[in-house]
Amino acid sequence: MADPVCPLVRALYGHPNSGSYWEEHCHAKVAKEGFELIGESSEWRSCYVHRALGVMLVIYVDDFKMAGPEDAVSEAWAFLRSGDDAIQMDDPSCIDSYLGCKHKVRPWARGEKSGRLIEYDMETSLKQCLQAYRDLSGVDELQVVSTPFIREDDTDNPARQPIAHCEGMICP
Numbered sequence: 001m002a003d004p005v006c007p008l009v010r011a012l013y014g015h016p017n018s019g020s021y022w023e024e025h026c027h028a029k030v031a032k033e034g035f036e037l038i039g040e041s042s043e044w045r046s047c048y049v050h051r052a053l054g055v056m057l058v059i060y061v062d063d064f065k066m067a068g069p070e071d072a073v074s075e076a077w078a079f080l081r082s083g084d085d086a087i088q089m090d091d092p093s094c095i096d097s098y099l100g101c102k103h104k105v106r107p108w109a110r111g112e113k114s115g116r117l118i119e120y121d122m123e124t125s126l127k128q129c130l131q132a133y134r135d136l137s138g139v140d141e142l143q144v145v146s147t148p149f150i151r152e153d154d155t156d157n158p159a160r161q162p163i164a165h166c167e168g169m170i171c172p
Contacts, residue, residue: 019061022061022062023046025085025087026059026087027045028085029080029085029086029087030048030057030059030080032085033050033076033079033080034050034051034052034053034079035048035049035050035057035076036048036049036050036051038056046058046059046060050068050072050076053068053069053072053075053076054068054069054072055067055068055069055072055073055076056068057076060098060099062089063098063099064080064089064092065095065098066092073092077092095118100122100124100125101120101121101122101125102120102121102122102123102124102125103118103119103120103121104118104119104121105117105118105119106119130142
């Protein structure tokens with residue numbers, strides 16, 4: 001080949017702005033279909049609610065997670081997959097895992113109300129993270145320490161710095 005060049009019709013994953021373009025496209029589509037951002041700050045910019053349908057939507061890159069009444073969720077998926085600006089996606093599937101978190105689904109009932117209860121299980125992901133740490137660091141045994149926390153009522157810690165209870169370490 002003398003000139004191995006072709007026009008770029010779609011963004012490649014390696015393109016520096018492909019993530020921004022995808023995020024802008026998704027936001028424009030969900031906003032057009034009646035979804036509103038949850039909260040005013042940028043920390044929640046991929047979390048949406050559709051007040052008329054009573055549906056919540058979370059988008060993380062190309063993973064979409066939606067919750068709400070079954071009929072409303074089906075309608076919302078149809079909105080997102082329709083029109084010239086449709087988001088191309090596979091058919092929605094049952095919940096299994098999302099961002100490394102396994103979903104354990106079981107029926108729930110209280111009085112005349114019923115639904116599904118979802119338990120979020122991070123045990124497998126945590127074990128994989130710990131094993132990766134051991135492999136990379138060469139550490140065989142991990143020291144057991146308490147989780148650092150901030151005691152809001154601690155008058156001896158006016159800066160409200162995290163406090164860890166650990167032996168053999170200097171803690172604030």
